[in-house]
Amino acid sequence: MQTVNSAFQECDQLVRDFEKVIAKPLIKKSNVYYTGIDLGTAYIVLAVLNENYQPVAGAYRFANVVKDGMIVDYIGAIRIVKELKQELEEKLGTELIFASAALPPGTFTLDSGAIKHVVQGAGFEITKLLDEPTAANAVLKIKNGAIVDIGGGTTGIAILKDGEVIYVADEPTGGTHFSLVIAGAYKLSFDEAEQYKRNPQNHRELIPVLRPVIEKVSSIINRHVQEYSVKEIYLVGGTCCLAGIETIIAKQTKLPTYKPQNPMFVTPLGIALNCTQEIQ
Numbered sequence: 001m002q003t004v005n006s007a008f009q010e011c012d013q014l015v016r017d018f019e020k021v022i023a024k025p026l027i028k029k030s031n032v033y034y035t036g037i038d039l040g041t042a043y044i045v046l047a048v049l050n051e052n053y054q055p056v057a058g059a060y061r062f063a064n065v066v067k068d069g070m071i072v073d074y075i076g077a078i079r080i081v082k083e084l085k086q087e088l089e090e091k092l093g094t095e096l097i098f099a100s101a102a103l104p105p106g107t108f109t110l111d112s113g114a115i116k117h118v119v120q121g122a123g124f125e126i127t128k129l130l131d132e133p134t135a136a137n138a139v140l141k142i143k144n145g146a147i148v149d150i151g152g153g154t155t156g157i158a159i160l161k162d163g164e165v166i167y168v169a170d171e172p173t174g175g176t177h178f179s180l181v182i183a184g185a186y187k188l189s190f191d192e193a194e195q196y197k198r199n200p201q202n203h204r205e206l207i208p209v210l211r212p213v214i215e216k217v218s219s220i221i222n223r224h225v226q227e228y229s230v231k232e233i234y235l236v237g238g239t240c241c242l243a244g245i246e247t248i249i250a251k252q253t254k255l256p257t258y259k260p261q262n263p264m265f266v267t268p269l270g271i272a273l274n275c276t277q278e279i280q
Contacts (some may be wrong), residue, residue, distance in 0.1 A: 036272025041152025
């Protein structure tokens with residue numbers, strides 16, 4: 001299926017702008033800065049926007065502090081977020097105060113307190129806590145369809161009707177499972193498999209190896225969308241960077257499946273777009 005839809009033009013431009021400021025931050029004074037914190041299973045991403053909600057800086061780091069959407073290394077999470085915060089503050093020459101964060105759908109009662117404490121423990125004032133697919137839609141601006149966020153540990157699904165989220169679900173299966181399959185197939189350690197997976201030059205040969213896991217993700221999607229008149233699927237999350245994943249999901253679900261050019265940064269940017277100066 002196609003990877004760049006006309007609906008993604010604004011999204012892709014925002015992501016391109018963010019990729020540029022990760023490499024070279026915009027050192028132009030802003031009255032306020034808004035930070036989005038994405039605590040992923042594989043990566044922790046910080047996205048910083050200025051007073052006009054335009055990207056000015058960003059940083060990310062591979063981390064093992066979250067498993068299946070839940071924080072398992074609380075101290076480690078605080079340490080990494082604090083270090084990334086300090087790194088960006090030094091580059092921008094200012095203190096970052098306000099932040100928003102997100103968590104997989106359906107986990108608010110289980111983990112919202114932990115995520116809030118991580119953000120505060122790193123030195124931020126938290127202003128918004130929302131679910132990841134809703135955050136992603138702040139960038140995608142989808143009116144109807146299913147947003148599927150395939151992260152490192154879980155697959156989150158949000159079904160939208162007339163721009164409103166009417167159903168959310170989250171199930172364990174994501175990039176971690178992809179890496180475990182690669183490790184087994186190629187006799188690699190888990191970390192080596194992670195590195196191998198991240199190299200786009202290996203994606204073509206990995207697709208047949210990973211097809212059973214992608215089909216499992218597709219079956220999860222099918223199970224959750226079957227009761228709703230979903231016409232299209234939109235993919236986000238770092239695991240969706242795998243070239244060709246959208247083609248298999250489209251074939252298995254029999255639904256048009258789209259993904260932006262870099263699905264890894266959609267949710268962090270959406271989290272940042274939801275940040276305000278009103279402390280919760």
